[in-house]
Amino acid sequence: MSAIPVPVNAQVLEDLYGANPPLDTFRLRSLNVDWRGPTITLRVDLSSFPASVPPEWEEHGVDTVQCHLQFLAVEELSLTEWNPPVHRAALAVDLQDGRRRMRVRVTGAGVGLGFTSSDSVLVGHVSAFRARETATTTTIVMCSRDGSTPCASRPSPPRRRRPSMDDSDxxxxxxxxxxxxxxxxxxxxxxxxxxxxxxxxxxxxxxxxxxxxxxxxxxxxxxxxxxxxxxxxxxxxxxxxxxxxxxxxxxxxxxxxxxxxxxxxxxxxxxxxxxxxxxxxxxxxxxxxxxxxxxxxxxxxxx
Known part of the structure; x- marks a missing residue:
């Protein structure tokens, strides 16, 4: 039976959302695949914003919570589609009886991701942001949950195409x-x-x-x-x-x-x-x- 994973450190989100943080759907920003573990880390924007937020978040007018979801001991990894932006992805897991493992699926318009992992999910890098679009840059105002990253604006530079070279190596x-x-x-x-x-x-x-x-x-x-x-x-x-x-x-x-x-x-x-x-x-x-x-x-x- 499909379920929503419960992070082993759920408290970091429960402090914001209460007992049921919204992990069933999100915007998928990126995924990191590491041979150590092996490990997969998803960087996601959660689908709803908490009713009560830290004072520094309220002061800067942020409206979206972002976090990392890390899965350990990954096997059977398959990515069949990646066509960003993935504005709405659904996360579902099927627990594998007696093995302390689960099958994970992340699906939606633009993504088809599946793998098995240990039944432990870790939440990290909880922050909030709001985005302002300009003609050449996107400015993101980021505020970390633990205060380690103060609220600050980070403009991204315009992209530049680099010249090509020959084919020797x-x-x-x-x-x-x-x-x-x-x-x-x-x-x-x-x-x-x-x-x-x-x-x-x-x-x-x-x-x-x-x-x-x-x-x-x-x-x-x-x-x-x-x-x-x-x-x-x-x-x-x-x-x-x-x-x-x-x-x-x-x-x-x-x-x-x-x-x-x-x-x-x-x-x-x-x-x-x-x-x-x-x-x-x-x-x-x-x-x-x-x-x-x-x-x-x-x-x-x-x-």
Whole structure:
């Protein structure tokens, strides 16, 4: 029988809504897939606003509550449709008798998501916002529930298309890879050996998919600012926008060793992107792409 999940830390929402927080329907903003766990985190706007809110929320005129819903020990992941914006998604779970697991379905116009997970759901990052549209930007006023993020306006910059490059390697296929090519004479490959995928972020903003990579291949031309840092790993993010045809069929811990493939779309300027490994597959096309973040850090030794 289908039901609405009850978070193990439901108190964070019950303080706002009482005994029955509105988790059955929401606007789905993004989903994050992490091989650790494996874990899926949904970023959602709840379908109703509380009658009583903290004073700082009332002062800033916010009208929508946003939170994260995290599911652990994910198996049998399937994403058959992703066509944002997903203004109204329905969440339902079927408990699996005697296994402390449940089957989760998120469905609606623009999304078809299903997986099994442990029967524990965690709520996090509860905040509220109101949006103001202008000609070139969207300003979101955010207020966190716990006060860790004060109310503030954050304008998003206008999107810019990056120039294309030649086809010699993956850094030449993406529109902007200077953050990597400035560091490496020979960039690490994406074949699952030199680089590990640690997460996938799927977001309605720019209809984007961001892949997070770790590599222990250290740069041949590190910047001077890294000279005093102790590090043995480099993290970088590869972001794709204008995503279409996104599909996921399976995701497990082995996804971190998956091979990421990039190839040009015949007769077009975009890319076909695939992530393939035992038990894991992700694929889509994207109109633009680029490296968005690079940082060094000291990773602990594997146990």
């Amino acid at each position: 993956w850094t030449a296929l993406v529109d902007s890879a200077e953050a990597i090519t400035d560091l490496y004479a020979t960039p690490p490959s994406l074949d699952g050996g030199a680089c590990e995928v640690f997460y996938v972020q799927i977001d309605e903003r720019g209809t984007s998919v961001t892949l997070g990579f770790d590599t222990n291949v250290l740069p041949s031309r590190p910047p001077a600012a890294w000279a005093e840092k102790a590090y043995n790993t480099v993290e970088f993010h590869l972001k794709f926008t204008g995503v279409e045809g996104l599909r996921i069929a399976g995701w497990d811990a082995g996804a971190r060793h998956a091979t990421v493939g990039l190839r040009r779309v015949a007769g077009a300027t975009g890319l076909v992107v695939t992530l393939e490994g035992p038990g894991s597959f992700l694929g889509f096309t994207a109109s633009t792409s680029g490296v968005t973040r690079v940082r060094p850090y000291l990773a602990s030794a594997a146990p």
